[in-house]
Amino acid sequence: MSFDGVFTRAMVKELNRDLENGRISKVYQPFQHEIILTIRANRKNKRVLLSAHPSYARIQVINDNLSNPDSAPNFCMVLRKNLEGAYIEDIKQLGNDRIIIFSFRNFDELGDQRQMELIVELMGRHSNIFLIDKESRIIIDCLKHVPFYQNSFRPLHPGVAYQLPPHQDRSDLFALEPQEIESIIAQFDPEAPLRNSLQKTFQGLGSDSAQEIAHYAADENQSVSASIQLFKERLETVTPTLTTESERKQHFTPFPYDSLTGEKQSFATLSQLLDAYYAEKATRDRIHQVASDLLQIVSTERKKNQLKLQKLDQTLQETEKADVYRIKGEILTAYLHQFEKGQQEVVLNNFYDDEKPVAITLNPSLTPSQNAQKYFSKYQKLTTAVNHVNEQIRQTHAENEYLETIETQIQLSDPQDLEEIKDELSEAGYLKRKQSLKHKKKKVSKPHRFRSTDGTSILVGKNNLQNDQLTLKTAKKSDTWLHAKNIPGSHVIIESNNPSEETILEAANIAAYYSKFQNSANVPVDYVAVKQIRKPNGAKPGFVIYEGQKTVYVTPDKEMIKSLKAD
Structure with a gap:
C-alpha cells in the first residue's frame, strides 16, 4: 500500500x-x-x-x-x-x-x-x-529546488510564493455530507469497476482503501454510500495492521482491511507499523546512498585482481619450461667438445630421454661454455620466478578474500557505521585520506550486543577493525569465539568459558546471519576458545587463524536474532 x-x-x-x-x-x-x-x-x-x-x-x-x-x-x-x-x-x-x-x-x-x-x-x-x-x-x-525554466507553473526555490500542487478536482471524502456523497455516486459509470471510480472521484484514496470500500459494497450487500460511511467509522478506531500476502507483497493499513488476504499483524502505533514495513527497505536504500562509492571501489579492486591472477597464471605456465632449460644446459656442458663458437644450432643425445637426439639453439657469438651458462641462467631466472609468482598469487587471493569481507560488511552494516569502514579502506590505501582542518575526535561505534535466552552476553563486530579489537583485545582468553566457516562475516564472542548448547546455537545463528550467507540454509559455523585464535604477522584486518574448533550447522532465523538484540 x-x-x-x-x-x-x-x-x-x-x-x-x-x-x-x-x-x-x-x-x-x-x-x-x-x-x-x-x-x-x-x-x-x-x-x-x-x-x-x-x-x-x-x-x-x-x-x-x-x-x-x-x-x-x-x-x-x-x-x-x-x-x-x-x-x-x-x-x-x-x-x-x-x-x-x-x-x-x-x-x-x-x-x-x-x-x-x-x-x-x-x-x-x-x-x-x-x-x-x-x-x-x-x-x-x-529540500528540492525546481527553477522556473524547469516548471514555469510552479517554481520551487527560496524567495518565490508557495503554491499548492496542481489540483486534480477531486472531492474530500471526509468533508462531504452523506447526501452529497450519494449525489456524486449516482453519476458513477455502472460499467466501470467501483474501485476505479472511487479513486478518480475522491481525493487521497489509495488502491487498497478504494478496494476496501468496494469490498463492503459487494460482500455486505449495501449501497456504496453506506460502505463509505462504514469505512469512515472504522477509521475512527485505528488498529495499525501489516498484512503479508507473500514475502514480496505487504500492505500497511490504519486498521485491518477485510479485502486483504494474508497474515495480519497489529501494532501499537502507526509509526511502529511503518518501522516494520520500511525497516529493511529504507536501510538498504540508505546503505546504497552512502556506500555506493565504497562498493564501486571494492568491485573495481576485485576486477583488477582477477586480471592480475590471469596474468600470473600465464607467467606460471611459462615457468613450467624451466626444467627444459636446465636439461639443455647440462647436455651442452657434457658435450662441450662436440661443438664450437659460431654455430647457431647443435644436435646432441639427450641422456635424460633414452639418448634421443635433441636440437639446441645456440648464440653464435658465445663460446660453448657461455651457451651452456646462458641456459642455466634462464633456468635459474624461471625457478626464482616460480616462487615469486606463487607468492603473488597467494597475496592476490588473500586480498580478494579481504575485499569480499569488506563488501559483505558494507551490505550488512548500518548506514551510520559505514564511516569506520571508510577509515579502514583509507588506512589500507584504497581510499584517499581527506585532509581536515579540524581534528575532530571521531565517535567509535560499539559492537552489536545480544543476550542469549539464558542471559549470556554475545558481542558481534561490525567491521574488520572492530573484529580485531573484539577478538584480540576485548575478549577474555576463556571466552568463546565463533565465525561462519570459510565465509566472509563478523567475529562473534560469547562472554562465557562454558556456554550452554542453546547459547552456542543462538550465537552460531547470529554469526551466520552476519555473514555473506545470511539468506542461506544449513550454514557451517566454527566455534573455539579465544585462546586458540592467532593473527599472522602482516595479515589484513579481521584475518585470524585457529585450531581445535568444532562446527555446527544453522539456518539464520531473523526473528529470533531480533528478539535477542540487546542494544
Missing part, C-alpha cells in the same frame, strides 16, 4: 496526540531525502522522520538514532536557524491529500514572534519539504 490520504489522516491524528505543544530541540539531515526533527513533548524526546524519498516518502516517529553528519546540507542549516527552539502550534492535513502542514511559532533575532509552516508533500518522486513564512507565504527554503 502507498502512504495515501487515508493513512495520512490517521498519522496526523497520531502526531497531534504525541507531539502536542512540542518544542524542536534539534534538526539534522542524515541522508539526502530525509530530515529528522527531535521534538521535546510530554517530557519525552521524540524523533520525527520527514522523508521526501521518491519511493519511501513518509512521515513518522522513529526509534533509530540515525547519525548526524559532520557537515550539514544547506536546507538543514536553514531549518536549524529558523526552527530550533520553535513550538508546534498545530499539525494538519490539507483536505484528504498527502500534504501535512506543521505550524510553528518562534522568535527572531529582535525578539519578535514569527509564524512559520513546514509543509511536507508526500507525492512519490515529486515529494518535497518546504519551510515557508506563514504570513507572506514566501518559501524560505525547500
